[in-house]
Amino acid sequence: MPRLLGSLGISLAVVLVLAVLVSLVPGQVFRPIEGARIFDRVSVCPFGGSGCQPGQSPAPAALPFHLRSDHGDGIHMARFTLDFARTGPADGVTAVFLPRFSDAISISVNGDRLTPAPWLSGDGRNFHHWHRPFIATLPNAGLKPQGNVLAIDLAADGFQDISLYPLYVGDAAALDFAFQLAGIARVGSARVNFSLVMLAGSALLIFWVMHRRDMIYFWLAAASLASAVVCYHWVYPNLITNYRSWITFWNFAAAFQIWCTLSFVCILLEAPCRRFRLVAIALLAAGAAGLCLLHPDVFRLGLAVYQLGFLLLTLLMLSTLVLHRSATPALNFGVLFGLYALALALAFGQWISRHILPDWAPALTSTLIPVVFILSLLWVIFFQLARSIARYENLLAALQSTINDKTAELQATYSRIARQDKIQAIDEERQRILLDLHDGIGGQLVNMLAYMSTQPKQDKVLETAIEDALRDMGLMIDSLEAGDSIATQLGLLRGRLEPLFARHHVDLAWQIEADPHLPGAGPSQNLTLLRIVQEAITNAVRHAQASRITIAASCQSISVTDNGSGFEPSSPERRSAESGGIGLTGMHRRARAIGAELIIESSTAGTRVDLSWDRPWGNAPAS
Template identity: 30%
Template sequence: MGLLLSDAKAESQQLDHGEFIFDQSQTPPALPQFRWTPIQLPDNWDLSHPFRGGFGWYRFSLTLDHSPDDLWAIYLPHLSVNARVFINGQLVGSGGSFTEPVSHNSYRPLFFVFPGLLLHAGENQIALNLLGYAQEESGLGTFQIGPATALKPTYNSLYFRAVIVPTISFTLLLLLSFILFIIWLRRRHETLYLMFALCGGFCTLYTAVFFIQEVPWLTHHQWLWMELTAIMCYIYCLMLLIHRFVKVQRPSLEKFFLIYTIVGPFLILLIPPPYLFRGFGLLGLGYSAISLYILFTIYRYRHQCLPSETWLLFFSILFSALTGYHDLAYMLHAQHEIPVFIFYWGSTILGIAIAFLLLLRFDRSLILFETLNRDLNSMVAEKSRTLAQSYQERQTLEMRQAVFGERERIMRDLHDGLGGYLVSALVQAERHPPLLVPLQQTLRSALEDLRLMIDSLDGDPTDLATQMGSLRERLESLMESSGAVLHWQVEDSPRLPFPSTSNTLQLMRMVQEIFTNIAKHSHACHVFFSVGAHHLEIRDDGEGFDTVTTRPGRGLPHLYRRAQQLGITLHISSSSLGTTLHLTW
């Protein structure tokens, strides 16, 4: 029970032999020697004190020949659930609250620094008060006492593995789970992201046990129940994740294990607290079977995924399953040493592996998208070139058709206009050689029609005002020769519904024909011409005619036909006071 150090500055020493007693005292109890039980560390209460829990006291003796003058420390690597330490009756360190909600130090080392002067030459008593629970692997592992500088590196190393690493794992998995959950909200059909988010969420809840020391509102057994339930939910969600990953449909099996996952933990709530830990251990046997099923499923459907994905997933789950079997063995069979649970290492590695696989899939999707985008750009460029070429060919064809159409129009106008006049002149010359006046008149008409054609080809088909201005001089000469005065008024620049050189020529011919008829038949003294944006009106004060009883010749039907071809409306009204022709469009 005692340890002798001849030099106060000696290296740290490990304490593993002492005495133990269950006692509710808040300070080291002064009880008779016979009531203390010799104990050797590590001490697992499930073996040394079955179905016992509460406050236990350990005491150890340390003999020194000098009182140290530097800082010393007590380093407790493994204990459950909480502890406080006294040196020669004086409190030097505590792990936190000993009343509900208690402080949890089952998975984190404790390090208490104290002045070396608390130790005196001769025998020193080290008392340790431990809070533990029945049948939950409570107890104390071997611990060390010595100079703080000598123990600190060992403590820092274990603290990093037991507290810092789970904290980092918790943060990364929580962040990744949140990101994937957001992705799932935007892509509800991709349930793979939801399954990973749930796996990460339950895994972070379990991992929090290793670094959270103070748990508000929850009692120890409530916190333990939530921790172990989170493991069960994590394994169930992992099965769903693998089903989605390898594209396997097993709804009946998923429903069965869903009921198993929900009902099992709630049934455990009905049993007494000392059996809670072992109850979850028995329940965990079903999840060990799930892990074997998951490994079998991955291997069986390995051809549905890339080989790199399959084997990375297989070995990461195998590693996670082995860590789970390790912890399950501690839960079902008590060992002499205080258990060190390592399943969070397996779940963390598995989470990283699955996240890496999802990133690989995302990277492949991105590469595929870039390839498709590049191919699409090439197709668009090719189609654009083809379309441009087709458009150019169409323009060439339309231009050629326009040239052919204009050529046909000119030929038709020459045939119907100038050709007709020349034929008439030839017939007059052959039949009546001495009659020069009719021949001159026919040739003059042919010349006027030729001028109309040239004006229509030379001008802008949309600029009717200019075209009519060119026609005005000839019409005035015609009216003067017939003894009439022309009154010309342009209200606005007219524009036909379908402007073209051909339609402009047809309109000019209609106007010319109307004035020719006025000169021949009306005996008018005044002729009024007015044109606006959407109308044209020609009015004279001649003799007029009855539009109902007068037998029409070829002139009026010809005018109506031309108006219909141009898409305009021709209205003729006549009386003894004169005749009015009104064109509208």
């Protein structure tokens, strides 16, 4: 409640300041017109349709002059008279120009009526001319050079004021131009406003039909069509013959326009005001129905209260804007609040002029209210369009980001599939090579050994070479089949060397702490590592006559230790490959190729071959 009262106070203060500023705007200025005389003083006879009643004499009156009826039923009238002189030659034309009056008019000159009395026609729709200027031409042939009497009869419904403002008599051509300008400023602008709000209402209604979920456009369309009814009152004869019924309907249209605008504001700000809106429209409808039932004498008072009620509703709408201003951008809040506050200030000024202080606010400000409403419509349409474009751009950016992410995922998937296809192709080729080695070369070597075993003369050197070739081929097959597990490949190597160990009575000891893993490991690197280990084992069995060999392994090292006769590592004959092995030089070369360090220690008690790769791949010693 404190927040509501605070927002209400802010809104009221702004509206009052604007209303005071509007009242300071100069009203209609009746400037002299060349070739015509301005009259701002007349004689008036109230309640006399054809002159002052018996016992009455005309009373002088200064213009503007306002006359209010003591009763609300029927029609009250007044006659205003003045004396004027003929303008121009006898064959010329004189005109009478009334920029503003209320409510219906008929004039006579020298007792001859020049225009009919609309209140006598019985057609109430054409009775009211309060928003239109008036001009009548007077042929100079029927005028006296001096002392012509112009009688202006004005009539209005009992709840309307009779009003007359300064008027002109003079040259018809000059006054006709002034009449056209006044018509453009009043009737012309009202017609433009009527056309614009009708067009806006129809367009918004069509747009809502196309986007029914967005109720903003529905309420703006309804407010525009209600505003069209308000503007219609200033342009065309009233739709309902009974003027009191028409005025009631017209005021309800203005109230309904405000209620629809309130509905738009509530939806825009997502404010919880549904119950308040229902109560408000119920009160507005009940108030309009009550106006129809009021006694004519209190209809004017009831109309003033009803108008004050929907002005209060406008103030509450402004308070809603202030209370929920954080729900919309500051610029949108500022524009809407400023325009709606200005419209309320203009309407409040007209209410004061109508019911309390005549001419407190300039009369033309009433035609500015639809203009302000049209400006608010244009702003809302522009803002909604800009917000829709921003949402579209954000959605487009989000979709583009999603597309980019999905494209990257697809590319990664395609790359992964390509790698998998490549791995599968390599694996299939590897299996083909394994089969070729095993069934082709392997089978031929086995057949050669079998053939040699049947010959009476044995060639041990050739037999050993064939066995070494078989073991080397076995290493190749194991490195391809076992994958990256060096421990598994060592186990396979042990199985292939078992015949050699058995033939030379060698005991093999295993100390495998962890599966060794070379940086950048692959079948080629693992095969090179196993060849070094195999060379160390073969040297221990064949050349050092070792009876015990120990193979130890950790994550970053493999060692081969034997209890053989030992050798001198720097001996040239042991660094060569004449004995059928690759020699120490070849072992060092292979160690460098896989980024490992090879250390060989030998004595009469045995030999130790250490292979470690604690440095990153590719940074092998340069020795």
